[in-house]
Amino acid sequence: xxxxxxxxxxxxxxxxxxxxxxxxxxxxxxxxxxxxxxxxxxxxxxxxxxxxxxxxxxxxxxxxxxxxxxxxxxxxxxxxxxxxxxxxxxxxxxxxxxxxxxxxxxxxxxxxxxxxxxxxxxxxxxxxxxxxxxxxxxxxxxxxxxxxxx
Amino acid sequence: xxxxxxxxxxxxxxxxxxxxxxxxxxxxxxxxxxxxxxxxxxxxxxxxxxxxxxxxxxxxxxxxxxxxxxxxxxxxxxxxxxxxxxxxxxxxxxxxxxxxxxxxxxxxxxxxxxxxxxxxxxxxxxxxxxxxxxxxxxxxxxxxxxxxxx
Numbered sequence: 190x191x192x193x194x195x196x197x198x199x200x201x202x203x204x205x206x207x208x209x210x211x212x213x214x215x216x217x218x219x220x221x222x223x224x225x226x227x228x229x230x231x232x233x234x235x236x237x238x239x240x241x242x243x244x245x246x247x248x249x250x251x252x253x254x255x256x257x258x259x260x261x262x263x264x265x266x267x268x269x270x271x272x273x274x275x276x277x278x279x280x281x282x283x284x285x286x287x288x289x290x291x292x293x294x295x296x297x298x299x300x301x302x303x304x305x306x307x308x309x310x311x312x313x314x315x316x317x318x319x320x321x322x323x324x325x326x327x328x329x330x331x332x333x334x335x336x337x338x339x
Numbered sequence: 340x341x342x343x344x345x346x347x348x349x350x351x352x353x354x355x356x357x358x359x360x361x362x363x364x365x366x367x368x369x370x371x372x373x374x375x376x377x378x379x380x381x382x383x384x385x386x387x388x389x390x391x392x393x394x395x396x397x398x399x400x401x402x403x404x405x406x407x408x409x410x411x412x413x414x415x416x417x418x419x420x421x422x423x424x425x426x427x428x429x430x431x432x433x434x435x436x437x438x439x440x441x442x443x444x445x446x447x448x449x450x451x452x453x454x455x456x457x458x459x460x461x462x463x464x465x466x467x468x469x470x471x472x473x474x475x476x477x478x479x480x481x482x483x484x485x486x487x488x489x
Contacts, residue, residue: 211478211482217470217471217472217473217474217475217478218474218478219474219477235467235470235471235474237467237471238467239463239464239467312463313389313462313463313466314389316463316466316467316470317385317387317388317389317466319470319474320367320385320466320469320470320473321367321385321387322367323367323470323473323474323476323477324367324368324369324385324469324473325367326473326477326481327369327473327476327477327480328361328367328368330477330480330481331476331480332361
């Protein structure tokens with residue numbers, strides 16, 4: 190999340206790493222996507238072939254250690270990654286997750302994530318959420334008007 | 340399409356009807372979405388339950404009569420509609436399509452569209468296209484930066 194007041198995160202680092210990781214993904218990326226299980230993904234990237242990647246941004250060692258639920262994201266993507274600033278020891282991160290090292294200018298894939306098994310119903314739910322949220326955000330910015338129900 | 344130079348369309352009417360139909364859809368709507376068959380849909384609406392609607396905008400009788408390929412859209416949505424200005428006779432429109440009557444302020448469903456059979460692979464392809472295009476358009480507007488491939 191971009192703003193985690195009172196938590197172990199470092200807000201400026203979180204913003205910088207999120208920005209760099211977003212740029213590194215290179216395809217369609219949305220921030221703050223609510224998942225069917227009630228959690229919220231920092232970044233979700235949709236590749237042209239339909240592959241879904243979830244990226245959780247960690248700004249510090251404490252931020253990482255406070256996260257006991259990262260495995261909850263793995264049911265909703267084809268690959269799961271952490272994104273972190275360069276100064277964090279990559280050995281801190283679980284081997285079952287991919288790792289993107291990023292600053293505000295971009296990111297590098299430090300470790301590829303293993304492929305996960307995304308159930309067809311979960312994929313469909315994620316594609317619908319991703320498309321709905323992206324189109325609503327785009328329309329709000331582009332047209333700035335409330336929609337009216339038929 | 341919003342600009343059809345040299346065609347039978349009336350550009351101001353097309354813009355107005357497109358805007359009204361977009362507002363009438365009330366959920367996530369994208370304009371000018373390229374389809375897997377090479378055509379381009381005027382409007383595609385994604386409902387929260389994942390249903391996909393395609394809407395083709397017609398500004399005049401001549402615009403409608405020039406369209407001999409509207410049935411090509413039916414392989415890529417759950418329901419297909421025309422949208423037209425109020426002054427057009429609704430009897431001109433094929434009974435196999437839904438009809439939205441619209442002006443720049445909004446639209447009304449004049450005739451519900453029959454449900455179509457959307458193949459699972461086509462649904463997945465459409466959801467990926469919809470999500471990718473929406474997120475790319477949103478990111479371009481919100482961040483105004485080029486993405487960099489990993």
